[in-house]
Amino acid sequence: MNPVLIRLDNIVRTYHIGEVDVRALRGITYNVLRGDFVAIMGPSGSGKSTLMNILGCLDRPTSGTYFLDDQAVSGLSDKSLATLRNTRIGFVFQSFNLLKRTSARENVELPMLYADVSGKQSRERALKALKLVGLEGRETHNTNQLSGGEQQRVAIARSLVNNPSLIMADEPTGNLDSKMSEDVMKIFLDMNREKKITIILVTHEPDIAAYANRVIHVKDGLINREDVKLDIGQGGTR
Amino acid sequence: MKLKRTIRIFKLSFRALTRNKMRTALTMLGIIIGVGAVIAMVSIGAGARQGVEAKFNAMGTNNLTVSSGSRMTGGAQSGTGTIPLKLEVVQLILDRCPSVAFASPVYQTRNQVIFENKNWNTLIQGVNEDFDIIGNWTLDSTYAGRFFEQAEVDSGATVCVLGADTVTNLFPGSDPIGQIIRVRDVPFTVIGVLKAKGQSGGPGGSRDDMILAPYTAVLERLLGGGTLTLNSIQISAVDEESTDSAMNEVTELMREYNKLEPGASDNFTVRNMADIAESAADSTNILTVLLGSIASISLLVGGIGIMNIMLVSVSERIREIGIRMAIGAQKIDILVQFLFEAVVLSVVGGILGILLGFGTSKLLHYIPMFATITTIVSTGSVLLAFGFSAFVGIFFGYYPASKAAHMDPIEALRYE
Numbered sequence: 001m002n003p004v005l006i007r008l009d010n011i012v013r014t015y016h017i018g019e020v021d022v023r024a025l026r027g028i029t030y031n032v033l034r035g036d037f038v039a040i041m042g043p044s045g046s047g048k049s050t051l052m053n054i055l056g057c058l059d060r061p062t063s064g065t066y067f068l069d070d071q072a073v074s075g076l077s078d079k080s081l082a083t084l085r086n087t088r089i090g091f092v093f094q095s096f097n098l099l100k101r102t103s104a105r106e107n108v109e110l111p112m113l114y115a116d117v118s119g120k121q122s123r124e125r126a127l128k129a130l131k132l133v134g135l136e137g138r139e140t141h142n143t144n145q146l147s148g149g150e151q152q153r154v155a156i157a158r159s160l161v162n163n164p165s166l167i168m169a170d171e172p173t174g175n176l177d178s179k180m181s182e183d184v185m186k187i188f189l190d191m192n193r194e195k196k197i198t199i200i201l202v203t204h205e206p207d208i209a210a211y212a213n214r215v216i217h218v219k220d221g222l223i224n225r226e227d228v229k230l231d232i233g234q235g236g237t238r
Numbered sequence: 239m240k241l242k243r244t245i246r247i248f249k250l251s252f253r254a255l256t257r258n259k260m261r262t263a264l265t266m267l268g269i270i271i272g273v274g275a276v277i278a279m280v281s282i283g284a285g286a287r288q289g290v291e292a293k294f295n296a297m298g299t300n301n302l303t304v305s306s307g308s309r310m311t312g313g314a315q316s317g318t319g320t321i322p323l324k325l326e327v328v329q330l331i332l333d334r335c336p337s338v339a340f341a342s343p344v345y346q347t348r349n350q351v352i353f354e355n356k357n358w359n360t361l362i363q364g365v366n367e368d369f370d371i372i373g374n375w376t377l378d379s380t381y382a383g384r385f386f387e388q389a390e391v392d393s394g395a396t397v398c399v400l401g402a403d404t405v406t407n408l409f410p411g412s413d414p415i416g417q418i419i420r421v422r423d424v425p426f427t428v429i430g431v432l433k434a435k436g437q438s439g440g441p442g443g444s445r446d447d448m449i450l451a452p453y454t455a456v457l458e459r460l461l462g463g464g465t466l467t468l469n470s471i472q473i474s475a476v477d478e479e480s481t482d483s484a485m486n487e488v489t490e491l492m493r494e495y496n497k498l499e500p501g502a503s504d505n506f507t508v509r510n511m512a513d514i515a516e517s518a519a520d521s522t523n524i525l526t527v528l529l530g531s532i533a534s535i536s537l538l539v540g541g542i543g544i545m546n547i548m549l550v551s552v553s554e555r556i557r558e559i560g561i562r563m564a565i566g567a568q569k570i571d572i573l574v575q576f577l578f579e580a581v582v583l584s585v586v587g588g589i590l591g592i593l594l595g596f597g598t599s600k601l602l603h604y605i606p607m608f609a610t611i612t613t614i615v616s617t618g619s620v621l622l623a624f625g626f627s628a629f630v631g632i633f634f635g636y637y638p639a640s641k642a643a644h645m646d647p648i649e650a651l652r653y654e
């Protein structure tokens with residue numbers, strides 16, 4: 001198996017607003033290794049979310065190539081992208097993005113609906129995932145009856161159920177206090193260490209970035225700098 | 239696999255509808271009223287048609303009517319080359335047309351009829367002794383009456399048989415048999431009463447308001463005698479199957495009698511009762527179509543109601559759509575989810591509408607104003623209304639659903 005999970009080659013993303021072109025990404029070239037834990041930092045408006053959207057197959061680059069698992073994502077149809085998001089990628093958002101008036105369990109079951117997992121199996125896997133994030137006993141609670149930290153843990157459980165190889169988290173602790181943030185980060189760390197799931201997360205806080213093996217700093221749509229934890233060894237930049 | 243997903247998405251749609259019960263009920267109401275109105279209105283039209291058909295069938299479907307003048311649309315008769323209908327033709331028809339069983343001349347005159355102090359204006363028809371059979375008339379058995387016989391026709395006896403409505407007007411509550419009525423000072427003895435046939439579908443009011451008398455008497459005593467033109471000749475064929483051949487035979491004979499060149503158009507008209515019944519029934523179809531179309535408009539309005547509420551529903555749930563897309567829902571999954579909602583609205587509304595329409599048409603005659611209206615709910619109209627409502631759901635639900643399915647997941651996720 002190719003140790004490189006993600007290969008980005010000169011990724012450019014330009015938004016057209018009327019006559020003006022906003023160059024959110026100006027040529028990102030970077031590799032992410034399988035099982036790595038990468039934090040992305042950078043000032044507001046530097047292009048972090050734009051990059052995450054492309055990595056998460058929610059958006060397509062204006063130019064450049066993106067290989068996920070040796071597959072060129074740029075050439076895929078909307079349908080194939082949806083399948084990719086469903087089976088290979090898990091999302092965790094700053095604002096949780098859970099369905100309202102819906103129980104924790106049903107929220108976690110949602111990705112399995114679109115993966116054609118049987119009802120019985122979805123239920124079992126959802127309960128297991130909720131247990132994993134420490135929400136045993138809260139399965140039937142509606143999401144609006146849960147605290148922010150609990151909601152984010154439901155979202156993490158949801159991102160895990162289809163056994164993705166990659167989890168994308170855009171400021172997952174942005175709406176949480178430090179205690180909750182710590183709980184959430186511990187879960188991410190466990191996922192990364194025990195399940196070998198590759199994690200890419202965006203954060204503004206150095207404390208949070210410290211959980212990662214590498215920290216890349218984005219500025220004005222370009223990678224500015226990469227910090228690598230000493231015990232990890234040579235990284236992915238080419 | 240895929241079917242299971244469809245079923246689960248269907249459940250999602252259903253749950254979204256049960257969540258907003260009031261909204262769902264009101265949206266459905268539009269369809270319920272639309273479908274109900276279509277079914278009720280069409281049932282009124284169908285009832286009218288059946289009524290007309292039944293009345294014509296009572297006249298006998300193996301009947302032919304010969305009248306002078308060519309057939310024209312709108313019932314007008316052309317004047318060119320019209321040859322008066324002569325009495326001797328009746329005998330010729332009986333002698334030379336094997337498919338004809340009976341034939342009677344008809345002289346008509348509208349006159350004031352007097353019995354004691356009562357006065358009644360009615361139609362007097364001079365016919366022969368077979369007219370009761372031709373016209374499918376039976377005698378009212380509550381009176382000890384009879385129809386007139388050939389001897390009475392031959393001798394020009396001043397006897398008569400009364401229609402049921404004429405009896406009601408001239409002899410309220412008394413037995414007319416043996417009584418003498420006066421028409422233009424000519425006394426006629428009542429010898430029988432006809433059983434009522436009911437209101438006629440066409441113009442001219444009741445067919446039961448008339449008097450039958452031997453044509454000889456009517457011609458000599460009321461119309462002044464001579465070789466007066468017949469109003470028509472009434473014919474009945476041997477049986478229903480030979481109606482067409484009787485029609486051909488009579489037409490041939492009439493052309494020969496009127497000395498028409500081959501290719502020249504008829505200057506007389508032979509009409510089949512079944513044809514008349516058909517065309518009268520057809521005119522009720524216009525009524526059906528008209529009522530149905532008006533009702534369909536309300537169904538259309540119901541459809542627009544669905545579209546409106548679905549658009550609201552989509553814009554309320556943009557965030558949800560974004561979440562579903564981010565975690566792997568395909569366009570088609572989103573489309574189906576919202577389309578199902580619209581279709582459930584219209585199909586459930588359609589079913590309830592069928593019940594409403596059915597109930598309305600059954601209960602309609604309990605309302606005094608509509609007491610005389612007969613209604614028939616046909617399977618066809620039920621299927622049509624239901625099919626139309628399902629179509630309305632898909633048609634008006636498609637646009638909002640496709641709007642949802644074509645959202646950009648990033649935009650949708652960011653939507654507040």
Ligand SMILES: Nc1ncnc2c1ncn2[C@@H]1O[C@H](COP(=O)(O)OP(=O)(O)OP(=O)(O)O)[C@@H](O)[C@H]1O
Nearest residue numbers: 015017022023024043044045046047048049050051
């Ligand atoms: N949909 C869009 N249309 C137009 N411009 C956009 C769009 N999304 C992002 N941008 C622009 O692209 C640039 C990068 O935005 P992006 O959201 O990636 O920043 P970010 O690094 O995530 O910032 P933050 O830390 O505030 O979340 C910004 O200048 C932003 O205005």
Ligand SMILES: [Mg+2]
Nearest residue numbers: 048049050170
């Ligand atoms: Mg951002």
